[in-house]
Amino acid sequence: xxxxxxxxxxxxxxxxxxxxxxxxxxxxxxxxxxTGAAGAGKTTLALALVGLVPRLFGGHFFGRVSVAGMDxxxxxxxxxxxxxxxxxxxxxxxxxxxxVENEVAFxxxxxxxxxxEMRRRIAxxxxxxxxxxxxxxxxxxxxxxxxxxxxxxxxxxxxPRALVLDExxxxxxxxxxxxxxxxLARLNRGLGMTIVLITRDAERAVRYAHRLLLLDGGRLVxxxxxxxxxxxxxxxxxxxxxxxxxxxxxxxxxxxCCEHLPLHxxxxxxxxxxxxxxxxxxxxxxxxxxxxxxxxxxxxRRLTFAYRQGPPVLRDLSFGIAEGxxxxxxxxxxxGKSTLVRHFLRLLAPQEGTVRVRGRPLGSFSFRALAGExxxxxxxxxTQLFNATVEEEVAFALRHRDLAAETVRRRVSSALxxxxxxxxxxxxxxxxxxxxxxRVVIAAVLxxxxxxxxxxxxxxxxxxxGLALVLALAERLRREGRxxxxxxxxxxxxxxxxxxxxxxxxGRILADGPTRRVxxxxxxxxxxxxxxxxxVAVGARLCPRSGLxxxxxxxxxxx
Amino acid sequence: xxxxxxxxxxxxxxxxxxRVKAAWLLLATVLAFLWEEPVLLAGLLAVVLAVALSAGxxxxxxxxxxxxxxxxxxLSLGTQALFGEALLVRKVGHPLxxxxxxxxxxxxxxxxxxxxxxxxxxxxxxLKTMTMALAAPLLFLSSxxxxxxxxxxxxxxPYRLAFVFASAVRFFPLxxxxxxxxxxxxxxxxxxxxxxGVRGKLxxxxxxxxxxxxxxxxxAQRMEVALQTKGFPPAGPRTALxxxxxxxxxxxxxxxxxxxxxxxxxxxxxxxxxxF
Numbered sequence: 001x002x003x004x005x006x007x008x009x010x011x012x013x014x015x016x017x018x019x020x021x022x023x024x025x026x027x028x029x030x031x032x033x034x035t036g037a038a039g040a041g042k043t044t045l046a047l048a049l050v051g052l053v054p055r056l057f058g059g060h061f062f063g064r065v066s067v068a069g070m071d072x073x074x075x076x077x078x079x080x081x082x083x084x085x086x087x088x089x090x091x092x093x094x095x096x097x098x099x100v101e102n103e104v105a106f107x108x109x110x111x112x113x114x115x116x117e118m119r120r121r122i123a124x125x126x127x128x129x130x131x132x133x134x135x136x137x138x139x140x141x142x143x144x145x146x147x148x149x150x151x152x153x154x155x156x157x158x159x160p161r162a163l164v165l166d167e168x169x170x171x172x173x174x175x176x177x178x179x180x181x182x183x184l185a186r187l188n189r190g191l192g193m194t195i196v197l198i199t200r201d202a203e204r205a206v207r208y209a210h211r212l213l214l215l216d217g218g219r220l221v222x223x224x225x226x227x228x229x230x231x232x233x234x235x236x237x238x239x240x241x242x243x244x245x246x247x248x249x250x251x252x253x254x255x256x257c258c259e260h261l262p263l264h265x266x267x268x269x270x271x272x273x274x275x276x277x278x279x280x281x282x283x284x285x286x287x288x289x290x291x292x293x294x295x296x297x298x299x300x301r302r303l304t305f306a307y308r309q310g311p312p313v314l315r316d317l318s319f320g321i322a323e324g325x326x327x328x329x330x331x332x333x334x335x336g337k338s339t340l341v342r343h344f345l346r347l348l349a350p351q352e353g354t355v356r357v358r359g360r361p362l363g364s365f366s367f368r369a370l371a372g373e374x375x376x377x378x379x380x381x382x383t384q385l386f387n388a389t390v391e392e393e394v395a396f397a398l399r400h401r402d403l404a405a406e407t408v409r410r411r412v413s414s415a416l417x418x419x420x421x422x423x424x425x426x427x428x429x430x431x432x433x434x435x436x437x438x439r440v441v442i443a444a445v446l447x448x449x450x451x452x453x454x455x456x457x458x459x460x461x462x463x464x465x466g467l468a469l470v471l472a473l474a475e476r477l478r479r480e481g482r483x484x485x486x487x488x489x490x491x492x493x494x495x496x497x498x499x500x501x502x503x504x505x506x507g508r509i510l511a512d513g514p515t516r517r518v519x520x521x522x523x524x525x526x527x528x529x530x531x532x533x534x535x536v537a538v539g540a541r542l543c544p545r546s547g548l549x550x551x552x553x554x555x556x557x558x559x
Numbered sequence: 560x561x562x563x564x565x566x567x568x569x570x571x572x573x574x575x576x577x578r579v580k581a582a583w584l585l586l587a588t589v590l591a592f593l594w595e596e597p598v599l600l601a602g603l604l605a606v607v608l609a610v611a612l613s614a615g616x617x618x619x620x621x622x623x624x625x626x627x628x629x630x631x632x633x634l635s636l637g638t639q640a641l642f643g644e645a646l647l648v649r650k651v652g653h654p655l656x657x658x659x660x661x662x663x664x665x666x667x668x669x670x671x672x673x674x675x676x677x678x679x680x681x682x683x684x685x686l687k688t689m690t691m692a693l694a695a696p697l698l699f700l701s702s703x704x705x706x707x708x709x710x711x712x713x714x715x716x717p718y719r720l721a722f723v724f725a726s727a728v729r730f731f732p733l734x735x736x737x738x739x740x741x742x743x744x745x746x747x748x749x750x751x752x753x754x755x756g757v758r759g760k761l762x763x764x765x766x767x768x769x770x771x772x773x774x775x776x777x778x779a780q781r782m783e784v785a786l787q788t789k790g791f792p793p794a795g796p797r798t799a800l801x802x803x804x805x806x807x808x809x810x811x812x813x814x815x816x817x818x819x820x821x822x823x824x825x826x827x828x829x830x831x832x833x834x835f
Contacts, residue, residue, distance in 0.1 A: 093781035371749030
């Protein structure tokens with residue numbers, strides 16, 4: 001179906017080749033997962049498969065890519081994209097129309113499909129992705145998962161034989177991501193469509209895959225069955241962190257408790273009875289609750305809020321955080337997390353209820369004063385960078401606070417050190433990779449020394465080292481009597497750093513308590529359209545009362 | 560301005576054909592451009608405001624627009640009242656009448672006359688600007704991109720050109736949202752424009768430009784990728800899912816607006832209606 005022969009590509013003004021002598025074959029009707037660390041060349045390969053590289057970007061292109069026998073450079077794009085469709089990571093960037101129906105119609109109109117045939121295909125495509133009945137809905141009103149399914153429907157309507165998806169779940173909550181993978185599996189098994197899924201986090205995808213390809217530095221370094229994903233050493237060698245379920249079962253394999261490494265949740269849970277029989281079980285007693293928190297820092301009482309003409313996003317919600325606490329705030333897309341946090345920053349005023357910071361009504365703070373109490377790092381770093389160097393960016397807000405020059409220097413240097421940004425102090429922030437840009441914004445907020453730090457999805461762009469730096473903040477702030485709220489879908493990564501977890505759904509708090517208890521309560525998580533991380537689910541099956549969170553804790557219960 | 564403001568208008572204006580709205584927008588813009596008489600312009604602005612309110616645009620949105628434009632109107636009032644003498648003498652054909660003199664002690668302006676005609680002409684410029692700035696959103700905030708595209712195509716505008724126009728219109732509120740999120744990011748770092756002096760405010764808005772332009776470029780590039788994969792621009796003629804049918808009343812409304820536009824031009828240059 002797809003053949004790539006000795007493909008090398010250099011972006012205009014690029015310093016090194018994004019793809020280097022890359023060759024591969026993808027069979028018709030297969031489900032292929034392509035993975036690799038950031039900068040491995042995954043997105044460039046995706047764009048090359050559909051002919052957008054080099055067509056759209058220019059640059060130097062060597063080698064050949066063909067889809068169903070058509071050369072991707074010589075074949076006109078409208079013809080090529082009838083055979084192979086692409087879905088990108090950002091659903092908002094792909095939607096061009098103002099109703100669901102028109103969105104799916106747009107590629108068909110461009111290909112002069114007659115209206116009657118168009119209506120038939122729109123109905124079929126929307127049915128396939130589960131969006132029937134939403135034809136008149138404005139795309140921007142859909143949830144993240146629905147938007148991504150709409151983008152797929154628009155691609156499906158042209159009846160492509162292959163579909164390339166580049167990080168399609170990066171902005172989805174766990175339930176949305178699972179639904180999307182199920183849809184891809186149905187398209188592959190039911191319609192025989194060739195699926196090429198490009199993702200950095202392949203744990204959930206390998207379950208459906210026939211083949212796995214591993215890229216590094218623009219080269220294809222390994223290909224084979226999905227079992228490759230169980231080779232921790234291989235993944236580490238190429239900059240990927242082995243998935244926790246693999247690390248867990250590798251420990252048990254080394255102890256002789258199991259022979260095979262399950263690669264995904266279902267396989268891991270299915271393997272448990274055998275493990276218990278072979279190695280015996282020693283469940284630790286539940287960990288004692290954390291020390292009582294310090295003085296209240298922020299208190300929100302009975303908040304209710306609705307955006308104009310919309311249903312309530314917050315419903316009579318109360319929340320508080322005390323000095324020394326770290327809270328993981330979780331919930332599906334649209335649960336109300338960001339709206340809640342915007343109330344803590346005076347970006348939204350409650351329609352009902354009150355917010356107090358250290359006993360004072362929030363409205364009595366100027367923004368200037370509030371920035372020293374509550375710091376916020378939004379998900380997208382690029383809206384928050386406007387200075388010429390990293391150092392200036394971190395010092396920027398401090399220079400508007402009448403602080404002594406020595407104090408500014410000290411705080412900037414400390415914030416740069418905490419985020420390991422000293423080597424980049426003189427660089428332009430926007431010239432740095434996304435992971436570093438995100439850390440620059442965190443450092444800029446840390447320099448203000450807020451008593452409460454709120455991080456919105458801080459793990460998304462981070463590699464292993466960056467993630468460790470971000471999570472180490474929790475311990476540091478706790479020691480200093482400050483507090484932190486982390487909003488994240490990546491429960492596995494953040495949970496060990498947070499002693500308290502709050503789960504939101506439909507503008508209400510569904511659960512609020514010790515992370516060990518909340519994260520192992522599968523019923524609560526499912527009600528909030530969340531899934532417990534695989535390792536936590538395994539721990540909860542083996543020792544339901546122990547509240548096990550990490551690979552190390554769960555590994556310790558066998559043998 | 561937000562997406563909600565743009566699309567949630569389920570009013571009579573929202574149901575009107577885009578071509579009708581475009582024709583009446585043309586009339587309002589031509590009148591605002593031609594007329595120089597403040598009383599007429601005030602009446603025109605009142606009509607535009609009445610249409611906006613009856614169409615369901617929120618008072619808050621209109622107030623924000625007025626607040627945004629007020630400094631410009633005041634500037635034109637001050638400039639014309641104090642410095643517009645040469646132009647105004649040519650316009651009125653007789654010496655100007657001083658309303659009062661700026662007190663002598665005031666630096667730069669002390670002793671300068673404040674012209675009555677200048678006040679009126681400055682007011683007229685302010686009213687013109689406000690009318691045009693308030694009339695345009697009535698079309699853009701009440702018409703979806705797909706509608707605009709279909710109507711422009713039905714008028715014979717090449718599809719590619721119509722698409723570029725409609726996309727630019729759609730881009731505007733997105734850009735506004737992006738600017739809002741950048742401003743919010745600065746607020747959370749303790750820099751709120753309302754808490755800054757004039758110089759601080761200028762620097763504040765200047766800083767928004769970098770991430771805003773960068774974001775717009777990224778968005779444009781992503782959109783281009785999305786469009787190319789959807790077969791745009793089409794290689795040949797394209798089909799449309801929904802055909803545009805114009806009702807008889809709407810044809811008459813377009814004709815009336817075009818007739819009134821021509822009549823206003825003729826009245827202005829033939830009879831001097833609206834002249835200062």
